[in-house]
Amino acid sequence: MTLVQCPYGPLRPEAYGPTHLRSTGGGRETDTASDADATSRSYRRRVTVIAIESLSKRYPRVTALDRLTVGVEPGVTGLVGANGAGKSTLIKILLGLAPATQGTASVLGMDVATQGGAIRERVGYMPEHDCLPPDVSATEFVVHMARMSGLPTTAARERTADTLRHVGLYEERYRPMGGYSTGMKQRVKLAQALVHDPRLVLLDEPTNGLDPVGRDEMLGLIRRVHTDFGISVLVTSHLLGELERTSDHIVVIDGGKLLRSSSTADFTQRTAVLAVEVTDTDAHPDGTAALREALRQAGCAPHEPGPAGALAPGAGHLVTLDLADESVYDTVRDTAAHLGLGLVRMEQRRHQISEVFTERSAGDVA
């Protein structure tokens, strides 16, 4: 009889690298299914990096988190919320630094209430605010922080050199950090979060204060933290657009409550939208309205011009409708031709994550 030690079949280091193998070791299974022929991919899916169960945090006058239940899987996860939505409180609880009022949470399979120290050993944290003393060099600072994470001095030096190179700091690393640009400071802050080779990093607003180029570079770097380094990332932001590009998965919280948690693809591509612009003619002084009416009769269900649409410039002259399948293009073309309207443009649009918020506020009004 063959001894099968791992119930999930052989792990494939060439596919996921050593970090992934380790990250699976401490991860908690979200279900108990043990089909032996599970592929590595579905195996990874079952590993939960962060599991939060009806977590509440109440301060005397404020409820920061309200029965939040959400799971985070390996990969880059964006945590979106306006200022005061509870992002920072959540990070504090996940690091085991503040007790939850109610509910449980586990990080890498360890309970935040009882195993905070063990969690902090394997998790990196990059704060939102400045945290760098100006009179020491990046190298000295990151070496010190590596030792604070428990790395022996020689290992701390090696890891520091590696990590600073990976975040893109070369010669500047020997200069005092007081003279660094914001972009360089953000890199050092990221480096100190990565220097002890954590399994998960929590990045609090890493693009704050960066110019567009710096933001793109930082977002690319965050992407690489997962794809190249194999470290899972939880990144917070109040800018939805940038998380759309970086994250595999988006969690939206508002007022301490979970608004939505789904993959970025679900957010932006599940239903593509077709936007149509037509000309007005003498027969149809308001071509847009005429087209909308005709499309409705053709069974296409164009969107009503709502308050959300009115915000975008020129939106009053656009008819938007869900792009259910390819035949919609034909219907629109035929309808416009039948009405004798000039078809100015037809373009496919992706949902923006911001619509999550507008949908919700529309729901609140109703």
Added chain:
Amino acid sequence: MSPDRTPAHATPAHAPAPPGSAGSAPAGGGSRPGRGQDVIHNIGYRGYEGPRLGRSYARRALFSQTLRGAYGLGRSAKSKVLPMLLFAAVSVPAAIVVAVSVVAKSDDLPVGYSEYVLMMQPLIGIYLAAAAPQAFSLDLRFKTTPLYFSRPMERGDYVVAKFAALSAALFVFTAAPVLIMYAGALLAKLGFAEQSGAAAQGLVFCALFALLHAAIAAWIAALTPRRGFGIAAIIVAVTVPFFLITALQGIAWTSDSKEAVGWLGVASPGTLLDGIQSTFLGGSSQFPGGQDLTGAQGAVYLVVLAALLVCFYALLQRRYRKAGL
């Protein structure tokens, strides 16, 4: 990041890559420059499989980093100047004292070990006012503490390491002249047993002195993220009570209430330590008229010293109890 700053031997494989895409060619991938050229190969990301030494190691590392920092080691050249100057200023007179006693072939040192430390109080106060904010205020000012607390160490670990380091720095500062005088005394062939005993008592005094002053200064420094405030407040806390009490003792002495001199001395750190060294550590009192303490006064002095130590340390811990991210 400008090209002229990149090392001359860096090849296009490395140099022009914008940081965000620096690893676009992971291990073994990408085009390799020909052999024989000086190249930096991008070897991709390597994990860390080695030991993680945990809290006690982190405490020790923070202790040594803070202790070195208190003398400007591991910091810019500018920040070494003041501690080193003060260290020289407190040690050189000790060397002169022993040189004089060697030359004059006197049979005892002109100044006792612990008395020398008390005489150097102004210099020690300046050093303390520079070192304590360096150890405590700067982490608050630059908001570095969240980086410590997001690591395995607990808040108590941070406080104990920093406090121990400041105490140790102050102990080194005060014990160095004591050791210089002891070495000189041995060179001058003063009585070995007698000098060894006195020097040991002197070192005990240095330790008490360092602990008490470090506790007070650490608490003050931890209250303010502004280094300037910290420096001023510590100098005030160390000097004003001392001079006030000394003046009051002088008045009490001249108005013939000699026992009041002893009771007054308990009210400032400097006079408190003076009383303890004269009563328990074989020194001679610096009080007006060389007034010694009565037995009851001595006991009270010890109790007050212990209470102050516990109290300021507890206040310091309390200060960080709510420190978070």
